[in-house]
Amino acid sequence: MTAAPIETGLKGSSERDRLARARLLRGLLPALSLVLVLLAIAWLNPRAISYFGFSLMLNLAIPIALATIAQMFVIAGNELDLSIGTFVGFVGCVTATWLKDAPLVGVLILLGSIGVYALLGALIYLRNLPSIVVTLGMSFVWQGLAILILPKPGGKAPDWLLSLMAFKPPLIPFPIIAALLIAAVVHFGLMRTSYGVILRGSGGNAAALERAGWSLLKTKVVLFALAGLFGVLSGMALIGITTSADANIGNGYTLLAIAGVILGGGEFVGGRVSPIGAVIGALTLALAASPLLTFMHIPPDWQVAANGAILIIVLAARMLISRRER
C-alpha cells in the first residue's frame, strides 16, 4: 500500500524528466539552426565572421526581428497576420515623409495605425472572423495607403533615426545588441509578467480563460495592438537603415515573419510561442537570405528561389527533429 504510490511517483518523475529534456532540446533547436548557418558562412568566407562582417550581414536583421515579434503576438492568440509586411511598408513611407517633415502628424499617424490594429483585433473577436481573411484585406489597404503617400521611391529618414541605426558600439555589433534587447524585453513582458500568462493562455485554452472571468476581447485587442506597435518599430528601423522608402519595401516581411516565428519554436495554434526563439529565427533567416547565398556564388537571379529552398530545408529539419522527440 505504501510502496505503490512511491513507485508511480518515481516513474512519473523519470517520464517528466524525459519530457523536460525534450522540451529543452526543442528550445535549443532555433539556436542550433542559427549556429549551423553561421558555420556555413564561416566555412565559405571566414572573413565575414568579424565585427564589420556581422554589422553588414545582420544589417536588416533588426526590422525582420521586430516584424517577427509582431507576428508572434498575433500567433500567440491563435491568429495569423498576413498584413504585417505591407504594414511595415506603410510605416516606412510615413517615416520617410511625415515623420521627417511634420513629426507631430507623423507620430499621430503611427499611433493611429496601432489603434487600427487594436480595432482589427476587436473586430476579429466580436464578429468571430477568420483573421487570415481580415488581415489579407488589410494588406491591400496598407499597400494602397503606402502608394498614396509615396507614389515613387523616395523620401528621407529623420536624422535622429539615421544616427540611431548607424550607432556603432564597441566590441559587439549593434544588430546583435538590438536583438538581445528585443528578445529580453519581449520575453519578460510575455513570458514572465502575470498578464503575459493571460495573453498566452488565450491561445492555449480560451474557454478556460473565459470561465475564469478574463475578457477575451481584451486579450485579443492587446495582442493585436502589440503587433501594431512592433510593426511600427520594424518599419521605422527599416527606414533608419535604408534611409529612404518605397511602398513595396516591406512586402517580403509577411512570410519572413511567419517563418521566423515557426523557426523559433512557435506553433500556429495553442499559444506556444517563444520571443527569444522568434528573434533567433529572424536572425537565422536574415543570414540565410542574402549573405550566405552571395558567398555561395549563387547568381542573383536564383537567389529568391534558393532563399525559399533554404527556408524549406530548415523548417523541414525542425519538424523532423521535434517529431522524433514526441
Place this chain on the structure above:
Amino acid sequence: MPEDNTDIVGLNGAEKRFGASNMDIIRLDGAEKHFGAVRALAGVDFHVGAGECVGLVGHNGAGKSTLMHMVAGTLVPDSGRIAVRGHVEDNYSVPRSQQLGIRCVFQELSLCPNLSVAENTRINHPALRGLGWRRKAADLITAKLDEIFPGHSISASDIASDLSIGRRQMVEVARAFTVTQDPLELVILDEPTSSLDAHTAGQLLAFVRRFVATGRSCILISHVLGEVLQHADRIVVMRDGKVVASDAAKAFDRDRLVTTMGGAEAREKIAAEIATQKPETGPLRVRARPARQEDGNELVAHAGEIIGLAGLAGHGQTDLLLAIFAAAARSKTGIEVTAPVALVAGDRQSDGIFPQWSIAQNIGIRSLKRLRNGLLISPQREAELADFWRKKIGIRTPDMNNNIFSLSGGNQQKALFARALGSDAKIVLMDDPMRGVDIGTKLEVYDLVREEAGRGRTFLWYTTETEELDNCHQIYVFKNGRIVANLRRDELTEKKIIQSSFGDAA
C-alpha cells in the same frame, strides 16, 4: 434580504424547513433551460446547504452538467431564480459566482496546456500579480497539492501538456481549492475521479470530507455510485432534466439509486415486437474486437440483426464503429466485415452534412456509383433516389433541391438516414444519431430501422439513450474501450446495463 426567502420551501425530498434557506449556499428555484428544441432542464429546484456534500447522479443528458453550469454562472437559466446565501441574484455571472466563493471543476479539462502549473493557477487568481507572483502562485498550488494528494510528485513548473491526464486532473482539483482574495464556499466536482487511480481518488474523497467538515460545501458528480453513496451527505437524482429524488445518502443503496436513475416505466411496446421477430441467424456480417479488449469478448453481428452498443458516453463505442467503417475499406486485424458499410454520424453538423449542398445531393453522395451516367452524375437518377426516400422516410420539404439547411434538425437527420439506407450498404453503423431529435422523428426512424432489419440489413447502433436499446436484438455494454457485457434482448434490463457500465473498480 433574507426575509424574502423564508417562504421558499424545499419540496423535493427530505427537508421542508421554513426559514432555513439562508443557511443554503445556493438555491435554484424552477430553473429551466432550452437549447433550441431540446429541453435540458425542466423546472429544477436545487439547493446546497453549508457544510454539506451533495451527490448528484443521473444518466448522460439527464441535465446534471447544465444545472452545474448554472450554479457556476456559465449558463443563465431561461426562467427560474438563483439565490446565494439567501440573496436573490438577478445578474448572476461567472465573476459574481467567483466573488461569492463558488468554484467549479468541469468535466472537460480546463487547464491551458501551454502554461505551467503555477501559471495555470494564476489564471484563476487575479490577485496573483506584481513582483514575485510566480513564487506565490507556485507556493499556493504546491501547498494545496501536498494537502490533497500527499506524495503527488507534481512540480509547479511542469507544463500542463507534459503531465499525464490524471495529474492534470489533480492540478485542476487542487487549483479549485486554492484561496487568495475571494472566499471559498462551494466547490463543484464534476466527475473528479474519472482519470484518477484508486489511490488518488481515495485521497481526494477523504479531502472532500475534511473540507465539508469545516463548514464549506461540495457538489460531487460521479458515475461511480459507490463514491457518491459513501461520501455524500445527501444525494440528488436527475432524470430527463428533472430532479426525481433528493434524500439523505443513508436512505439510498445501490439498487435504489439505479432504479431511481433508470425510471422502470413501461416499455413493453417495442420490446414485445422485437422479441417475437427475433430473426433466425443469417450470414455473418461483422465480427469485431475493440482495440483495447483483453479478454475474448467480441462483437458479432449477423444479417438482419440490430445490435446495440451501450454504456456511458465516450467509452469506446464510437471508436469501434469507426474502426469497423475503416475495416470495410482496408482489412484490419481483429475486425471482419463481409458487406458494404454506411455510417450515420452522430454530430450531423460537423460529420454528416454538406452544408452548401441540396437535400438530394446530400442523400445521393453515398450512392454516386449507381447515379452515374458515363462520367457525370445523372440528375434524374439523383432526383429519383431523393424522391423515393422523401416519400419513404417522410422528409418534410416542398423541394428536394432546396439547401439541406432549409430542413429542421430532425428532418436533416432523416436525410442522413436516407443517405445510408438508400445506398448499397448491407451494414449500417449509427453513431448515436438521435441526439437532439424530436420524439416523433425518432419513432418514425425506429420503425424504419426495424423494417430494414427485417429485409436483412444489419444495424450497429451506438446510443446513449437506454430506451433506444429496446429496438435491439443484442446489446454490448462498453466500459473503458472494452466490451464488458453482452446481453440478449430478453435479458436486457436497465439495471443490468447500468450495473455493467457503472461497475465500480472497488
